[in-house]
Amino acid sequence: MIRSVLRRRLRGAALAVVIVLGPLAAPAHGAENPAAASHPAASHPAPSHPAVDQVAAGRAVGERPPEVVALRDIDPTIAQEIRYAGWHNFTGAPVPGYPQAPLGDPQAPLGDPQAECLLTRQAAEALHAAQQQLVRSGHGLKVYDCYRPQRAVDHFVRWAADSRDQRMKAEFYPAVDKSRLFADGYIDEKSGHSRASTVDLTLVRLRTAPQRPYFPGEPLTPCTAAPQQRFPDNGVETGTGFDCFDPLAHTADPRVSELAKANRQRLSTTMESVGMANYPNEWWHFTLAAEPFPDTYFDFPISRG
Numbered sequence: 341m342i343r344s345v346l347r348r349r350l351r352g353a354a355l356a357v358v359i360v361l362g363p364l365a366a367p368a369h370g371a372e373n374p375a376a377a378s379h380p381a382a383s384h385p386a387p388s389h390p391a392v393d394q395v396a397a398g399r400a401v402g403e404r405p406p407e408v409v410a411l412r413d414i415d416p417t418i419a420q421e422i423r424y425a426g427w428h429n430f431t432g433a434p435v436p437g438y439p440q441a442p443l444g445d446p447q448a449p450l451g452d453p454q455a456e457c458l459l460t461r462q463a464a465e466a467l468h469a470a471q472q473q474l475v476r477s478g479h480g481l482k483v484y485d486c487y488r489p490q491r492a493v494d495h496f497v498r499w500a501a502d503s504r505d506q507r508m509k510a511e512f513y514p515a516v517d518k519s520r521l522f523a524d525g526y527i528d529e530k531s532g533h534s535r536a537s538t539v540d541l542t543l544v545r546l547r548t549a550p551q552r553p554y555f556p557g558e559p560l561t562p563c564t565a566a567p568q569q570r571f572p573d574n575g576v577e578t579g580t581g582f583d584c585f586d587p588l589a590h591t592a593d594p595r596v597s598e599l600a601k602a603n604r605q606r607l608s609t610t611m612e613s614v615g616m617a618n619y620p621n622e623w624w625h626f627t628l629a630a631e632p633f634p635d636t637y638f639d640f641p642i643s644r645g
Contacts, residue, residue: 404458404640407632408536411457411486415468417475418457419482419544421551423582424492425455425642428554428571430512430583431499437489437641457486458642463537463628466614473610478546482575484582484624485540488533490639500527510560511571513585525621526585534638537631539616540582540624542575543607549574564588576603582624591623 411418424435434440439455459467471481499505500521509518513526521527532538551574561569563584567577579596580589587593591604604623611618616626 414464422455423484427556432507435492437492457483460537469614482544483541487536493531514562537628
């Protein structure tokens with residue numbers, strides 16, 4: 341699950357080059373491929389495209405391949421709250437590779453409105469199929485993160501190594517010492533999100549209120565607290581907040597309420613029915629079983645165009 345400390349130190353500054361690696365030995369935050377055992381990479385070769393060939397050759401990627409699309413163009417009814425484009429995430433600031441609104445901008449608390457969920461077309465169509473199922477029961481999907489550039493993952497590695505930056509601990513890792521984030525598998529040097537077929541999401545009710553903005557500097561409460569005490573998310577009750585570095589966020593943790601269990605089950609069952617597998621340590625995390633780029637880690641910045 342964890343890359344060695346020696347390797348992290350040798351890594352030094354974040355590379356501007358993306359390289360292709362084989363499947364990781366075990367999952368970590370964002371690096372999961374829960375369906376790898378039943379869907380070997382060899383059975384799903386990546387389509388041929390110059391941008392993909394650049395990645396395979398280990399060169400920098402300046403464009404996204406045509407197989408990666410904006411989710412909004414496939415299903416505009418799916419809600420989007422791209423957390424890493426704003427300030428409400430475990431780093432406490434917008435993350436490199438995502439569009440970033442100036443702090444004085446009225447949209448800044450929620451992140452740049454130009455931030456988009458990008459996914460391979462196959463993954464986006466799977467979410468569209470899930471959305472069509474959920475609307476029958478008055479529910480829908482809300483995505484927190486989709487494709488994640490490698491430069492963002494590199495930023496997480498640097499952040500995790502900085503013991504001085506604890507500004508968001510009280511909410512996102514209240515019971516975990518930051519020095520343990522690598523050892524406990526919450527942060528790693530590669531993420532399945534960079535392959536563009538992994539998504540973090542939750543359920544919302546179709547007639548729910550808009551998401552309340554997070555304002556930098558406001559008081560934080562633990563992601564494991566009771567629902568009335570946690571930061572108010574307009575998604576359904578799931579037992580923890582999103583990106584909660586705690587065992588309570590494990591999909592099958594028995595300590596959550598019956599309502600949270602039911603909502604986690606509804607989400608998992610729906611996503612599995614469209615070919616997306618859950619990572620059991622994060623109730624929000626799903627990867628397309630037949631992902632088209634199982635060994636490719638992209639680094640193009642996020643934009644709709």
